[in-house]
């Protein structure tokens with residue numbers, strides 16, 4: 483099958499990035515069929531208006547997995563996910579300037595002085611970035627991998643600290659935690675599979691459409 487007869491697959495996360503991503507995608511000419519907005523629909527794959535592209539809606543971490551393996555040729559995902567997996571076959575050429583937040587270390591507001599600890603236990607959804615952060619500081623960190631609600635870990639004695647995403651800081655505050663270090667600033671990226679970018683001209687065209695749209699938005 484030639485590339486032109488095979489639909490281009492574009493992966494998008496199903497949660498909070500989506501609301502900000504849809505208007506950007508529309509400006510870049512990627513508009514999903516009406517069923518995409520039907521909350522009762524159980525479909526996971528959707529046609530794109532006036533195009534042979536199809537959209538798939540998956541978990542944020544899985545967007546990177548689909549694109550890195552070439553099962554999807556392009557997608558939108560936070561730079562936290564790009565950096566956590568560091569897939570060699572995944573290229574993130576466009577910063578979409580949406581989904582801003584930061585990856586931070588937090589600990590209980592009433593924690594004693596732990597600044598000199600040489601061994602720590604940290605709960606996080608980001609084991610790679612957490613290890614990297616502490617390795618650079620010469621601290622041995624044992625990471626307990628959680629998939630959400632990290633804020634519960636210190637109060638239940640699972641870990642002394644957490645590494646999690648922070649936006650308004652409200653979740654930390656309401657769970658008796660305070661931010662102690664910012665590891666990285668995050669925004670959503672257009673990602674593509676490197677091999678697909680080299681071999682399928684539609685992927686390069688898509689990158690250019692998003693680049694142009696972001697540049698125009700910046701000027702507006």
Ligand SMILES: Nc1ncnc2c1ncn2[C@@H]1O[C@H](COP(=O)(O)OP(=O)(O)OP(=O)(O)O)[C@@H](O)[C@H]1O
Pocket residue numbers: 495496497498499500540541542543559560561562563581582583647648649650668669670
């Ligand atoms: N306050 C925030 N908390 C969490 N993620 C945020 C926040 N602000 C922006 N983000 C971005 O949103 C991404 C999560 O995207 P989204 O919620 O659309 O995915 P999801 O598929 O629902 O995620 P999950 O698999 O965690 O359910 C994060 O990876 C991050 O880049």
Ligand SMILES: O=P(O)(O)OC[C@H]1O[C@H](OP(=O)(O)OP(=O)(O)O)[C@H](O)[C@@H]1O
Pocket residue numbers: 629630631632646647648649650651652653654
């Ligand atoms: O600083 P804030 O504005 O309070 O936002 C941060 C919270 O948002 C995210 O959770 P999310 O709602 O995505 O749920 P999750 O725990 O399933 O990741 C993140 O993991 C924090 O818990």
